[in-house]
Structure formats: structure tokens, C-alpha cells
Amino acid sequence: MDTPYQPDAVEQVAQDYWDAERSFEVTEDSDRDKFYCLTMFPYPSGKLHMGHVRVLTISDVIARYQRMQGKHVMQPMGWDAFGMPAENAAIKNNVPPAKWTYANIDEMRGQMQRLGYAYDWTREIATCKPEYYRWEQWLFTRMFDKGLVYRKNSVVNWDPVDQTVLANEQVIDGRGWRSDALVERREIPQWFMKITAYADELLDELDRMPGWPDSVKTMQRNWIGRSEGLELSFPVDGEDQPLTVFTTRPDTLFGVTYMAVAAEHPLAERAAKKNPEVAAFIEECKQTDAAEATLETMEKKGMALGINAIHPMTGEPVPLWVANFVLMSYGTGAVMAVPGHDARDWEFAKKYDLPIVQVIAPADGSDIDIQESEFLDHGVLVNSGDYDGLDFQGAFDAIADYFESRDQGRRTINYRLRDWGVSRQRYWGTPIPIIYCPDCDAVPVPEEDLPVVLPEDVAVTGHGSPLKDMPEFVNVACPVCGKDARRETDTFDTFVESSWYFARYACPDADVMLDERADYWMPVDQYTGGVEHAILHLLYSRFFQRVMRDEGLSEASEPFTNLLTQGMVLKDGAKMSKNKGNTVDPQELIAEYGADTVRLFMMFAAPPEQALEWSDSGVAGSFRFLKRFWGAVHDNVADGPAVALDVDSLNDEQKELRRKTHQTIAKISDDMGRRHTFNTAVAASMELMNAIGRYDDDSAQGRAVCREALEAVVLMLSPMVPHICHVLWANLGHSSAAIDADWPVVDEAALTSEMVDMVVQVNGKLRAKISVAADADKDAIGEQALADENVQRFIDGKDVRKTIVVPGRLVNIVV
RNA sequence: GCCCGGGUGGCGGAAUUGGUAGACGCUGCGGACUUAAAAUCCGUUUUCCGAAAGGAAGUGAGGGUUCAAGUCCCUCCCCGGGCACCA
Numbered sequence: 009m010d011t012p013y014q015p016d017a018v019e020q021v022a023q024d025y026w027d028a029e030r031s032f033e034v035t036e037d038s039d040r041d042k043f044y045c046l047t048m049f050p051y052p053s054g055k056l057h058m059g060h061v062r063v064l065t066i067s068d069v070i071a072r073y074q075r076m077q078g079k080h081v082m083q084p085m086g087w088d089a090f091g092m093p094a095e096n097a098a099i100k101n102n103v104p105p106a107k108w109t110y111a112n113i114d115e116m117r118g119q120m121q122r123l124g125y126a127y128d129w130t131r132e133i134a135t136c137k138p139e140y141y142r143w144e145q146w147l148f149t150r151m152f153d154k155g156l157v158y159r160k161n162s163v164v165n166w167d168p169v170d171q172t173v174l175a176n177e178q179v180i181d182g183r184g185w186r187s188d189a190l191v192e193r194r195e196i197p198q199w200f201m202k203i204t205a206y207a208d209e210l211l212d213e214l215d216r217m218p219g220w221p222d223s224v225k226t227m228q229r230n231w232i233g234r235s236e237g238l239e240l241s242f243p244v245d246g247e248d249q250p251l252t253v254f255t256t257r258p259d260t261l262f263g264v265t266y267m268a269v270a271a272e273h274p275l276a277e278r279a280a281k282k283n284p285e286v287a288a289f290i291e292e293c294k295q296t297d298a299a300e301a302t303l304e305t306m307e308k309k310g311m312a313l314g315i316n317a318i319h320p321m322t323g324e325p326v327p328l329w330v331a332n333f334v335l336m337s338y339g340t341g342a343v344m345a346v347p348g349h350d351a352r353d354w355e356f357a358k359k360y361d362l363p364i365v366q367v368i369a370p371a372d373g374s375d376i377d378i379q380e381s382e383f384l385d386h387g388v389l390v391n392s393g394d395y396d397g398l399d400f401q402g403a404f405d406a407i408a409d410y411f412e413s414r415d416q417g418r419r420t421i422n423y424r425l426r427d428w429g430v431s432r433q434r435y436w437g438t439p440i441p442i443i444y445c446p447d448c449d450a451v452p453v454p455e456e457d458l459p460v461v462l463p464e465d466v467a468v469t470g471h472g473s474p475l476k477d478m479p480e481f482v483n484v485a486c487p488v489c490g491k492d493a494r495r496e497t498d499t500f501d502t503f504v505e506s507s508w509y510f511a512r513y514a515c516p517d518a519d520v521m522l523d524e525r526a527d528y529w530m531p532v533d534q535y536t537g538g539v540e541h542a543i544l545h546l547l548y549s550r551f552f553q554r555v556m557r558d559e560g561l562s563e564a565s566e567p568f569t570n571l572l573t574q575g576m577v578l579k580d581g582a583k584m585s586k587n588k589g590n591t592v593d594p595q596e597l598i599a600e601y602g603a604d605t606v607r608l609f610m611m612f613a614a615p616p617e618q619a620l621e622w623s624d625s626g627v628a629g630s631f632r633f634l635k636r637f638w639g640a641v642h643d644n645v646a647d648g649p650a651v652a653l654d655v656d657s658l659n660d661e662q663k664e665l666r667r668k669t670h671q672t673i674a675k676i677s678d679d680m681g682r683r684h685t686f687n688t689a690v691a692a693s694m695e696l697m698n699a700i701g702r703y704d705d706d707s708a709q710g711r712a713v714c715r716e717a718l719e720a721v722v723l724m725l726s727p728m729v730p731h732i733c734h735v736l737w738a739n740l741g742h743s744s745a746a747i748d749a750d751w752p753v754v755d756e757a758a759l760t761s762e763m764v765d766m767v768v769q770v771n772g773k774l775r776a777k778i779s780v781a782a783d784a785d786k787d788a789i790g791e792q793a794l795a796d797e798n799v800q801r802f803i804d805g806k807d808v809r810k811t812i813v814v815p816g817r818l819v820n821i822v823v
Numbered sequence: 824g825c826c827c828g829g830g831u832g833g834c835g836g837a838a839u840u841g842g843u844a845g846a847c848g849c850u851g852c853g854g855a856c857u858u859a860a861a862a863u864c865c866g867u868u869u870u871c872c873g874a875a876a877g878g879a880a881g882u883g884a885g886g887g888u889u890c891a892a893g894u895c896c897c898u899c900c901c902c903g904g905g906c907a908c909c910a
Contacts, residue, residue, distance in 0.1 A: 050910090051910050093909085175908040175909065176907090177910095230825085230827080305824050333824095337907090426907070428907080429908080433908090434908085503907095540904060540909095541910080542827075543827095612848070614836070626848070682839095687835095688836095688837070690847080694848075698847090765843095817843085820842080820890055820891060
């Protein structure tokens with residue numbers, strides 16, 4: 009019998025079946041355990057790239073595995089359709105962003121379907137459609153009413169030549185990407201969402217999220233950056249208002265030798281009016297982009313303002329400086345500098361020859377030279393007046409009490425987390441539903457006027473948003489007083505759309521934001537996506553889910569119960585990208601080998617969380633395996649139907665293959681369900697196939713044992729290579745489809761063995777391998793190990809000091 | 824600069840709770856089949872010494888803990904991700 013493996017035909021058969029049966033369309037069923045399996049939805053950038061194929065396949069494998077576990081699985085797909093690339097394409101090709109986006113969606117949807125993903129396409133969402141974004145406009149107006157959104161000035165990258173705001177990505181080495189002009193920091197009014205109102209909840213709940221990787225939770229903790237400290241006031245010469253600073257180290261207060269404020273700080277701006285040198289320095293500080301990494305890596309510079317603050321305890325003058333490393337957006341935009349006990353302050357003091365004073369001594373009494381290097385640890389206070397001798401906590405409490413009793417300071421909690429600025433000066437996004445009235449100020453668009461629809465047929469020039477030039481969009485009547493007013497032309501950060509789409513999949517056609525179906529499906533049981541989203545997207549989504557909860561829209565607080573962060577796809581050690589010219593087109597590979605081979609290689613080449621190094625020959629190897637797999641099943645089928653397995657009549661070889669089969673089922677079940685190490689699951693399948701290939705037993709029971717092994721492999725590989733397994737399962741004589749089959753079950757009785765192999769070490773070095781009875785006790789194992797010829801060579805003439813026996817594993821003899 | 828990962832043969836990776844380093848696959852090499860090639864199949868493939876049996880070294884570098892370290896601790900180097908307007 010000769011039936012060659014023809015992936016195109018096989019994959020068509022399987023997909024036709026799933027389509028005809030609507031295998032992946034689901035509705036709520038309260039009698040069944042639901043499993044909501046979700047991938048971070050893609051931006052429709054053009055065609056699928058290998059990074060997409062990887063994450064989509066990982067999620068699909070989990071969805072199909074959970075289905076075989078009996079779960080009621082929902083796996084939807086949609087499009088994060090707003091964003092800058094559509095505008096860039098519009099400028100380049102003179103195509104409206106909407107048209108470009110919808111064409112990409114059609115292209116990518118078709119590719120996904122060719123890959124056979126188990127999506128419920130009836131739930132498809134595109135965020136650029138008014139029926140989607142109207143609900144986030146609505147939620148924004150609700151948040152407005154609750155005081156959860158507000159407007160304030162905030163810094164953007166300004167391109168002075170193109171007269172437009174740039175994204176950080178559009179700033180290359182401090183210059184605009186098109187104009188090459190030096191970028192400036194500029195402050196403009198923008199809308200903010202009060203994510204800090206949920207800071208404590210977002211932080212505390214991380215301790216109760218066992219389904220998330222520790223690394224992501226740690227990153228989020230650090231990002232939120234809760235710190236307990238003291239807010240202190242320093243009187244300033246010639247100012248009515250004192251200068252307020254936040255510190256987590258009030259114990260170092262007596263070591264303050266200068267203070268520093270941000271370039272945007274009012275004190276700096278007032279000093280600039282009197283002193284042109286300061287004004288010039290502040291201008292220089294603003295000649296940089298707004299990215300924090302730029303600020304943190306550039307040379308630390310400062311200038312004395314010629315103003316003194318008064319040390320609140322010693323009464324001594326403390327010079328005020330303006331410094332480029334102080335962030336206006338963190339704390340109060342001013343810091344007290346303690347060069348003796350802070351690394352950055354120390355470096356700055358050395359550079360500008362400012363005094364360095366030691367006020368903390370090591371707790372162990374050792375000597376340090378503060379002029380040589382800073383001392384950062386907690387310790388005992390010295391040179392601190394009445395507070396000498398106190399430890400960190402004692403000093404913290406005493407100094408906090410001192411300030412609080414005089415009303416010059418207070419204990420407070422500071423967060424590194426800042427409120428979320430959601431305004432973007434861009435066209436291709438959700439219009440912010442606000443109207444500016446000369447009398448009524450900013451007014452939210454009333455519910456009955458939503459959605460504020462983004463006009464789709466526009467020309468994009470790259471010089472600011474085209475909405476500003478559309479009077480029919482901008483000019484409106486004030487909803488409150490009816491006077492002539494102007495509509496907001498900024499759009500939302502696209503992270504707003506991606507902060508709630510997961511809930512909308514539950515009820516994509518609802519004529520409210522979310523209905524009761526969201527409570528059936530939410531939270532997402534398994535969320536999969538790139539680790540690059542570990543902070544922003546995942547934190548915003550956790551915030552939005554809580555806002556929706558508090559609005560009564562959803563019961564869940566956390567949106568994602570389990571999180572899997574997958575690594576990038578690399579080629580020649582670098583991320584695949586058009587810029588580097590190292591991309592591999594999935595389409596060509598599918599045409600050559602079929603979808604199953606591409607899926608298999610993706611799962612086999614690396615564990616999902618690690619970067620995956622692309623290998624053309626590895627793909628060919630995956631294809632070879634599928635051909636052998638196909639051939640092995642057909643050979644078995646060609647020999648006719650297998651008889652029923654009679655477990656009690658098996659000989660040793662038959663028992664051994666059967667043991668291998670059930671060991672493999674146990675291993676792959678663990679790899680798929682718990683560890684998500686699909687690469688080792690594939691390797692274990694290959695090992696079992698190799699064992700079947702070596703096995704040569706034409707007896708009735710021999711073929712039955714073989715058949716059992718093959719059926720197990722077909723089922724266990726079906727989440728990864730569903731098409732070939734669909735056909736093979738039918739070839740094996742099953743009338744029901746593989747997609748409806750249950751996951752194979754381990755027969756514990758098949759796992760038992762009379763003898764086990766153990767290794768013998770002498771002084772930790774491997775010297776022999778022995779086979780011992782499975783039920784042998786430690787002494788017997790030790791004796792057998794000592795008796796080994798090669799072991800004797802190494803212990804000859806030496807004292808055996810100790811013998812360690814780890815049953816089932818090894819013996820270590822120490823001489 | 825700060826936070827989070829990672830570093831194991833020629834290559835991708837395995838080693839799950841501190842217990843046989845290199846599973847599985849790729850590549851290379853040797854062989855079978857073939858008029859030939861492709862495809863397929865078999866063998867072999869960490870390095871060094873050895874005919875072999877066997878031995879020595881070995882998981883980015885340097886220290887430490889332990890009967891035993893790729894795995895735990897300390898210091899350092901390199902690579903990747905994030906740093907709030909890329910998505």
C-alpha cells in the first residue's frame with residue numbers, strides 16, 4: 009500500500025470538516041466548564057509574519073488540548089486596527105488608513121484560516137469600527153463623570169520643522185525621523201486616566217496570581233513602585249511657599265547638602281527670568297526627547313539657581329540647583345540630595361564639587377571614607393544632632409513625628425506609576441468624546457450622540473491630524489448651552505482599545521458595552537502574547553477590567569487568570585524584521601510543506617517562552633517526521649484491523665513498548681497541560697515513534713500494542729498538527745472525528761517494571777551502571793554497587809567513608 | 824542608567840524538586856538502494872588521550888556551599904526585552 013502524504017489535500021479535508029460542522033463556534037453553556045483561550049490580537053500590518061504564526065499556534069495548541077480535556081473552549085480572533093502604521097502607509101501610498109487596514113485584515117484572516125486555527129470567527133472584532141469604539145467612548149464619559157479622567161499639561165516630543173508631535177519611536181538619536189530636526193520637549197494639555205487610583209489594588213492582587221510568570225509580576229511591582237516615605241517642606245529664601253520633596257530616606261536628612269528641581273519646576277522657571285544663564289540651561293534641558301531612558305542615560309548636568317532653601321532642622325542654607333535628571337512627573341519634581349548616601353547624588357556632588365557629609369555609619373561599626381565612595385545601606389545615624397545612634401526605623405519614626413507635629417511634613421506613600429496619558433495628536437484612532445465650549449469648558453459628548461464617528465475618507469499629510477482641517481467634524485454646538493463649540497481632535501492611545509477587547513469577545517454584538525455573557529466567559533483562562541507587553545498592555549488591561557467592574561459591567565477583577573509570554577522569532581540571531589531583511593514568509597512555507605509542518609516546527613524548535621531561532625533545515629526535518637508518521641500509521645492500517653489488546657497475555661517486549669507508550673502519555677500530558685513545553689512533547693512523540701519503528705512483532709498482540717501506541721501519538725499530536733491527525737484518526741477506523749476525541753489516559757499498571765537502572769558514582773564521578781530489583785532496599789543496592797568490577801577498581805585500597813543511595817537514581821560512594 | 828529575562832556540542836535545544844550533561848531534531852561524515860540524481864533507509868557525530876576496554880576535561884568568567892552544582896549563593900562579562908506616544 010502506497011499512500012503518499014499530501015499536505016494540501018489532507019489539510020483541505022480537515023478544514024472542510026471543521027467548517028461544515030462549525031466545530032469552533034460556541035455559545036454559553038452553564039453545565040460545562042468553560043475555557044477561554046486568547047492570544048493578544050494582532051495589529052493588521054499587512055501579512056502574517058513568523059512571530060504571529062508562533063503565538064497563534066501556541067494558543068491554538070492550548071485551546072485544542074483543553075478541548076480534549078473536556079473543556080468548553082472559546083478561542084476568538086480580532087484586530088487591533090488603529091495605529092500609526094496605517095497613517096505612515098497613507099502618507100507613503102496615498103491610501104486612506106481605513107482602506108489599507110481593511111485590506112490587511114482580509115489578507116491576514118485568510119492566512120490564519122489556511123493555518124487551521126480553531127477560532128470562533130463569528131466573534132471577530134476590529135477596533136476601528138464604530139460599533140466597537142463607541143463603547144470605550146461611552147466608558148470614557150462615565151469615567152469623566154466619576155472623576156477618573158482629567159486634563160493636565162504633559163510633555164511630548166515636538167518636531168519644530170514638521171510642526172507635529174512625534175512618537176518616541178519616531179525620534180532617532182534625538183532627531184525627527186523625517187525632518188532630521190532636533191526634537192524638543194513641549195508641554196501640551198492632554199487627557200489622563202487615573203490608574204493611580206487603583207495602584208494599591210493592582211499591586212496587592214499580584215500576590216494572588218499564581219498563573220502569571222514571576223518575572224512579569226516582579227516587573228509590574230517595580231513599575232508601580234510603591235514606596236513609603238516622608239514628604240518634607242524646606243522653606244525657601246524669598247518664596248512664600250516652601251519647597252516640598254519626597255524621600256524614602258529621612259534618616260539621611262542631616263546629610264542634605266543641596267537640593268535639585270526639574271527644568272519644568274516653577275522655582276526653576278522663576279529663577280530663569282532673573283538669570284539668563286539659568287534660562288539657557290533650562291532651554292538646553294528641553295532640547296531632548298521625552299523618553300525616560302534618554303534622561304537616565306545622558307550626562308548628569310545641573311546649575312545653581314542662586315537661591316537657598318533652609319534646612320528644616322539645622323537652619324543652615326542649602327543651595328538649590330536645577331538638574332536634568334530630576335523628573336517633573338515623579339513625586340514633586342524636586343529632590344533633596346544626600347551625596348553621602350545616594351549614588352547619583354554622590355556622582356553629581358563630585359562633578360560640581362558640592363560637599364559630601366557622612367550621616368550614616370555601618371551597623372557593624374566598620375570605618376568608611378565617604379569621600380571615596382557613597383554608603384547606601386541602612387545603618388546607624390551619626391553627625392545628626394539629637395538623632396545620633398538611632399537605626400533606620402528609629403530615625404524614620406522620630407523624624408516623621410517631628411515634621412508631623414510641626415505640620416511641616418507627613419508620612420506618605422509614593423508611586424512610581426503615573427496616571428495614563430491617553431491623548432494622541434493623531435488621526436487613525438478613536439476620537440476622544442469631548443467638546444470644548446468657551447463657557448462650559450470641556451464637556452463629554454452625551455450618550456445619545458455616541459459614537460463620535462471617525463471620518464474614514466481622508467488625506468493624511470503627516471503634518472498634524474487631518475481632523476483639524478475638517479470643519480464638519482470640529483464645529484459643533486455645546487451639548488450643555490448650545491453655543492458654538494469645538495470638538496476634540498485628539499484620539500485615544502491605541503492601548504485603550506486593547507484594554508477591554510478580551511471582554512467584548514464574549515458579546516461582540518451586544519448593544520451595551522458588555523452583557524451577561526461576559527460573566528460566563530470572563531476571565532480569560534489562558535492569555536498568550538509577547539513578553540514586550542509585560543507591563544503596559546497588561547497593566548492597562550488590569551486597570552480597565554476594574555473600571556468595568558466598578559461600573560457594574562463585569563464581575564471579574566483580573567482579566568487573565570493564566571499568562572504565557574512567548575519569545576520572539578529570530579533569524580541569524582536577530583529579530584525577524586523587514587528592516588533587517590531576514591524575514592521568512594509563512595505563506596511560502598505553507599505552500600511547500602503545508603500548515604502542519606509549519607505549526608510543528610514552531611512548537612518543536614524551542615520552548616514557547618524562549619526566543620526561537622529560525623532554521624530552514626529544521627522545517628524540512630519536521631516535514632520528514634510527518635511523512636514517517638503518516639507512513640507508519642498507514643503501514644499498520646494496511647496489515648488489517650488490530651485485535652483487542654489482551655494486557656495479561658503480553659510478553660516482555662510487548663510490555664516494554666506498552667510501558668513506553670504510557671510513560672509517553674504521562675510525560676506529554678504534563679508537558680502540554682502544566683509545563684507548556686511543547687518542544688519536549690514533540691520530542692517525546694518522536695521517541696515513541698522511533699520505538700514503534702524499531703519494534704518488529706507481527707503477532708496479533710504485537711500489532712495491538714503497536715496500534716495502541718500509534719493511536720496515542722495521533723491524539724497527542726493533534727493539537728499541534730490537527731490536519732494530518734484528523735485524517736489519520738479516520739484512517740485508523742474511527743467514525744467520530746479527532747476533534748471530538750478525548751485525551752488519552754495513562755494506564756498506571758502499564759508503567760510498573762521489575763528492574764530499574766541506576767548509576768554508581770565514586771566521589772561524585774560516574775563509574776558504573778547497575779540494574780537492580782525495583783523493590784530492593786538501600787543496603788542491598790549499596791552492596792550491589794560495591795560489588796561492581798569497575799567500582800572496585802576505584803575504591804581499591806581506600807576507606808569507604810559514606811555511601812549515599814538515592815533509590816531509582818544513583819549510588820554515590822565517598823572514599 | 825534602572826527593572827526583567829537569557830548564556831549548555833558544529834546548530835536549535837533536553838536535563839521538571841541539587842542526583843547519569845547533551846534526550847529529540849538539524850548539520851556534517853561514512854554506508855545501503857540507484858545507470859545517475861533526488862527521495863528514503865542504516866551507522867556515526869562534545870573535546871582530548873587510547874586499537875579497545877577505559878580515562879581526562881567540559882554547561883559565559885571567577886569564587887563559594889554540598890557526598891553531589893547546568894541547577895543554590897556571591898562578584899563580574901556578554902546578549903535580548905521593557906522604560907510610559909511602536910504595537
